[in-house]
Amino acid sequence: xxxxxxxxxxxxxxxxxxxxxxxxxxxxxxxxxxxxxxxxxxxxxxxxxxxxxxxxxxxxxxxxxxxxxxxxxxxxxxxxxxxxxxxxxxxxxxxxxxxxxxxxxxxxxx
Amino acid sequence: xxxxxxxxxxxxxxxxxxxxxxxxxxxxxxxxxxxxxxxxxxxxxxxxxxxxxxxxxxxxxxxxxxxxxxxxxxxxxxxxxxxxxxxxxxxxxxxxxxxxxxxxxxxxxxx
Numbered sequence: 001x002x003x004x005x006x007x008x009x010x011x012x013x014x015x016x017x018x019x020x021x022x023x024x025x026x027x028x029x030x031x032x033x034x035x036x037x038x039x040x041x042x043x044x045x046x047x048x049x050x051x052x053x054x055x056x057x058x059x060x061x062x063x064x065x066x067x068x069x070x071x072x073x074x075x076x077x078x079x080x081x082x083x084x085x086x087x088x089x090x091x092x093x094x095x096x097x098x099x100x101x102x103x104x105x106x107x108x109x110x
Numbered sequence: 111x112x113x114x115x116x117x118x119x120x121x122x123x124x125x126x127x128x129x130x131x132x133x134x135x136x137x138x139x140x141x142x143x144x145x146x147x148x149x150x151x152x153x154x155x156x157x158x159x160x161x162x163x164x165x166x167x168x169x170x171x172x173x174x175x176x177x178x179x180x181x182x183x184x185x186x187x188x189x190x191x192x193x194x195x196x197x198x199x200x201x202x203x204x205x206x207x208x209x210x211x212x213x214x215x216x217x218x219x220x221x
Binding site: 033035041042043044045048086088096097098099100102103 | 112141143145152153154155158165166168198200202204208209210211212214215217
């Protein structure tokens, strides 16, 4: 079945540092999304990125579908970046359910 | 703001009770999805509706049911509640096959 694995599980940074989060996914994924869950529990869409590279401010993401991985880059981190970052994939073959990884918990210290 | 609304934000109830969670999708979105986030199981897909019809089922217990109404809002009904049902329940909406946008969630506590 579809599997989504994230690393590292935990990450602690000083404000201003850069970081890279990784998501590996199994075959049969035709859609990849990155989310940020803030400390209040809200799930915020960051990127819909089945392939290629996208940037949004200090965040960017790259998906290499042929090698089944995606990377989320956070540059010049801020304390407000703290929270859990999830990647999630849609299985091919008609199902539209998202399968989530276990997340990377990011703590940015001032 | 994703445009998806969920009510209530918090719900505290006792074991054995029944509750209803409500979701209004973004304008124009025909698909509604329900997900459960618990500490031990993570984020799991429960069920999807598309334009009033059930389209896909995930790890949804028989004690749980859902429906989507003609105005496209959806309700998730949880009955015979157990302590283990305590979780954050999310609703998401999308145009078919597109990015899913999540509501703020309903935090259910079963005492």
